[in-house]
Amino acid sequence: MMANLKNLNLRDFGADIWAGWNRASRVAFVLFFIALIALLPFAPSFGLTSFLNTPIASYIDVLVFPVGMFVLMALGLNIVVGKSGLLDLGYVAFFAIGAYSQAILSTLYGWNTWTVLPVGMGLAMISGVILGLPALRLRGDYLAIITLGFGEIVRIIAVNISITGGPNGLPGIPNPPDVLGVKFDLMHSRNFFYLVLILILLTIWMVRRFTIRRPGRAWEAIRQDEDVASLMGVNTLVYKLWSFVIGAAVGGAAGVVYASKIMVISPDMFKFEVSILILACVVFGGIGNIWGVILGAAVLAYIPERIRFLTEARQLVFGVVLIIMMNLRPDGLLPRKKREKITEKGAK
Amino acid sequence: MVYGVLRLINFANSEVFMIGTFTTLYIETNVLGYTNLSKSIHGAKLWGSLLLALVASMLVSAVVAVIVELVAYRRLRAKGANRLASLISAIGVSIVLFEAMGIVTGSRPKSAPRLLDKWSFGSIGGADFRIDTMLTIIIPIVIFFILNRFVTNTRLGKSIRAVSMSEENSKLMGINIDRVITLTFIIGGLTTGAAAFLFMTVYENTVFNIGFNIGIAAFTAAVLGGIGNLKGAFYGGIALGLMEQFASAVIGSQWKAVTVFIVLVVVLLFKPNGLFGEAVQQTRT
Numbered sequence: 001m002m003a004n005l006k007n008l009n010l011r012d013f014g015a016d017i018w019a020g021w022n023r024a025s026r027v028a029f030v031l032f033f034i035a036l037i038a039l040l041p042f043a044p045s046f047g048l049t050s051f052l053n054t055p056i057a058s059y060i061d062v063l064v065f066p067v068g069m070f071v072l073m074a075l076g077l078n079i080v081v082g083k084s085g086l087l088d089l090g091y092v093a094f095f096a097i098g099a100y101s102q103a104i105l106s107t108l109y110g111w112n113t114w115t116v117l118p119v120g121m122g123l124a125m126i127s128g129v130i131l132g133l134p135a136l137r138l139r140g141d142y143l144a145i146i147t148l149g150f151g152e153i154v155r156i157i158a159v160n161i162s163i164t165g166g167p168n169g170l171p172g173i174p175n176p177p178d179v180l181g182v183k184f185d186l187m188h189s190r191n192f193f194y195l196v197l198i199l200i201l202l203t204i205w206m207v208r209r210f211t212i213r214r215p216g217r218a219w220e221a222i223r224q225d226e227d228v229a230s231l232m233g234v235n236t237l238v239y240k241l242w243s244f245v246i247g248a249a250v251g252g253a254a255g256v257v258y259a260s261k262i263m264v265i266s267p268d269m270f271k272f273e274v275s276i277l278i279l280a281c282v283v284f285g286g287i288g289n290i291w292g293v294i295l296g297a298a299v300l301a302y303i304p305e306r307i308r309f310l311t312e313a314r315q316l317v318f319g320v321v322l323i324i325m326m327n328l329r330p331d332g333l334l335p336r337k338k339r340e341k342i343t344e345k346g347a348k
Numbered sequence: 349m350v351y352g353v354l355r356l357i358n359f360a361n362s363e364v365f366m367i368g369t370f371t372t373l374y375i376e377t378n379v380l381g382y383t384n385l386s387k388s389i390h391g392a393k394l395w396g397s398l399l400l401a402l403v404a405s406m407l408v409s410a411v412v413a414v415i416v417e418l419v420a421y422r423r424l425r426a427k428g429a430n431r432l433a434s435l436i437s438a439i440g441v442s443i444v445l446f447e448a449m450g451i452v453t454g455s456r457p458k459s460a461p462r463l464l465d466k467w468s469f470g471s472i473g474g475a476d477f478r479i480d481t482m483l484t485i486i487i488p489i490v491i492f493f494i495l496n497r498f499v500t501n502t503r504l505g506k507s508i509r510a511v512s513m514s515e516e517n518s519k520l521m522g523i524n525i526d527r528v529i530t531l532t533f534i535i536g537g538l539t540t541g542a543a544a545f546l547f548m549t550v551y552e553n554t555v556f557n558i559g560f561n562i563g564i565a566a567f568t569a570a571v572l573g574g575i576g577n578l579k580g581a582f583y584g585g586i587a588l589g590l591m592e593q594f595a596s597a598v599i600g601s602q603w604k605a606v607t608v609f610i611v612l613v614v615v616l617l618f619k620p621n622g623l624f625g626e627a628v629q630q631t632r633t
Binding site: 137146153159315318323330331332 | 419420423424435437439441442444451564567602610612
């Protein structure tokens, strides 16, 4: 199947099979796929899949962070970069805002993760509006530099004010409380994986809902040609703002969960490199295609952990992988279809 | 900075800068054999050594820039890939260069010998006019004038501008795009190499991850002045440097980056194409 790496469009290949199925087999396939993913934490204990095990870091922790978190954030960024075509280089800011709202609200005010989650997402969305209103009037590289600046500003503010603990960060963030007897703590990393998996599934569901309805069509129009979209009566600023804010909410949610998993955060975790890495996940997997983005994020998050035994040359190899893959498949691992089947799905 | 011609952010440029600083260092210590303890030299020998370091840094940077072009951009351009794909492969190159240098230097900062005895010409209004700062003022002005002449007057300069306006049309006009873009990278590399040399002369030390912040500053300057506009990049760079210094003095150095970006946002709100406008008006979406 991978023999003709250059010409094969895996997405179309999959879509053709998918189109031939009826509803029952589709549901069955999706459930089977989710079950397969849910079994991932157990993979190293079997002979065949034990090569997945990561040499130094604990495998299950790697599945939560970076793999799960990157998938979630790449999905969020994909709404901004992939769906409406806005280049955002400061996505880490929303992740940081989510993480800091969890840290501050839980350590100072004793809130638990589940109550912080909507608040953190809300704060990320508000900051998305604050950034978006002036920034989204600009285009291309100008938007990129403003978002980049925003990402840095959030980090610098976190370093310089006292409530965030300054450069030392905030320690002692509590884990989420038990839900129906399911524990979330250091001994139960696996449950964090399922938590992230649920968030990812919710995000996929949300993105798919949006894509086939009015906002999705507006984003697609904006991405292809903003001037034409605006002439056709699409309120471009509002829809761009929406894609920004929804992306921000996903990033904020990821931040809240991350902070409560890792229990200590510091401004160093929210550097510009993270934004770039997540953007790399999106582009590497295939801009705009949910499955491509998930695969890209999982691969890019996983590779550096798998080759940890290379120590110093680890990042070097990572860079080489990026160059080679981008040269081989410039549209990403699983590129989007040239024309999304929007009319067909929308009519149903 | 010749970002504008390609219409994309060259993330690898900051690593070109980093390599330029190390070249200067290498020439000064290993080739010319100066150490931190050696006495300051004067006259022709001094200027000869500096010139050698400058030229070497510019040449090596240009070579690295061309390698970046060949590895990261050319194949993708031939395939007609989108801008983001090249962006990511440039980031890949950037990671490789930077990690390789990190391994070579053991991730430790290196300091260069002080060749130039930093005498002062005297001070005007409390400002010191030191020889090294004078150099960093004079050399960029010279480079700026040469580049400006080159881009506006020569045949190659004209083809660079043509490519930046529309690749397809310049191809129709018989311009060899690959050659022009490689040339752009060479010029960018030469300029960056000179900047790296000046940086080493003034600050006298470097580290493998130095390029990153410099790269962002350069990009900000280019955007502030107007992308693809040499004059804009020149004045944008000056404005950015001044702003950083004033912000440090007035509200504290930790807020300088914040101030710079807020000013940038405000400027772009009123002048969406940068202070001096884009060289090319709205050719892309």
